[in-house]
Amino acid sequence: MEELSFKSGFVALTGLANAGKSTLLNQFSGMHLAITSPKPQTTRQVIRAIIDDPGSQIIFLDTPGYHAPRNRLDQYMYRGITSALTDADILLLVTDASAAIRARSSSGLPRLEQELLKQLARQNKPVILVLNKVDIAVKEELLPIIARYHEQYPFAAIVPVSARTGDGIEVLLHEIRKHLAAGPRYYPVETLTDQTERQIVAELVREQVLLLTHEEIPHGVAVEIESFTETGSPDRKMVHIDAAIYCEKDSHKGILIGKQGSMLKNIGSRARQQIEELLGCPCYLELFVKVRDGWRNRQEILRSLGLDTRS
Ligand SMILES: Nc1nc2c(ncn2[C@@H]2O[C@H](COP(=O)(O)OP(=O)(O)OP(=O)(O)O)[C@@H](O)[C@H]2O)c(=O)[nH]1
Ligand SMILES: [Mg+2]
Known part of the structure; x- marks a missing residue:
């Protein structure tokens, strides 16, 4: 009986370079599974982090920052992003809210992010917007950013978080869990990642x-x-x-x-x-x-x- 009510799903963390995807993956797993740095294109390979509880299993897929491929390595990274979009049941668009505030442009999203959002939309899956780095953003300034994104796409949820401090992570997990479907436990309990x-x-x-x-x-x-x-x-x-x-x-x-x-x-x-x-x-x-x-x-x-x- 318990098996019938078990829920699981794959969740892709997507976004521009430096948005904080890998920091968020580490925050979810409580481990330093993915390397992070202020340099763009830190992540090169899709990395899985598995979080498990008695009723559900979520497999997070960290992806490279979305960018236009310029060489063979970039092409590999780009393929990683697109295959994660296909594999996932739920998509997260992670964005650096502090950078969005600093940019102060009232019109739209950065061009590359807009392009990525189009790709996410084509998947016909729930897309959750994660406004990251709120620890270095002024709260009042988040509202216009939320409105700006809200105009662009019917996100399943918009959640401000700090991947660094963990602020907002429980709310985000709650939103993700709403979209998990009945499914198997894909990885044995206590498996943390697919990496060796x-x-x-x-x-x-x-x-x-x-x-x-x-x-x-x-x-x-x-x-x-x-x-x-x-x-x-x-x-x-x-x-x-x-x-x-x-x-x-x-x-x-x-x-x-x-x-x-x-x-x-x-x-x-x-x-x-x-x-x-x-x-x-x-x-x-x-x-x-x-x-x-x-x-x-x-x-x-x-x-x-x-x-x-x-x-
Ligand atoms: N202040 C603050 N910094 C953050 C937060 N999340 C990530 N960072 C920093 O932002 C930088 C980029 O973080 P990463 O997690 O490597 O970003 P990423 O999206 O995985 O980047 P790529 O792998 O290059 O696509 C690092 O210096 C992080 O420490 C946050 O919530 N608050
Ligand atoms: Mg990364």
């Missing part, structure tokens, strides 16, 4: 590159785990990880290594702390920087990184 430890570790290294480097460097960086060795079985006592940081130019390699290796050391020690928290044991992390000219357009490299549509 290796994938999360590679992302945690890339996150530090995003946070510590600037201009075009972070966009041209990818991380590959070359070896991941556990010692002390049956209970894992220590993990030894070799990771390669790919970049596009010799000059970028120089910056990533830094004066007497200082930048690489900084990236490594910060990433190691995050990795140890994730794995729950000490970690020895060795980083190598390698130049891979134009890798964002090279299919064989993208495939080895799991970033090719045909991989």
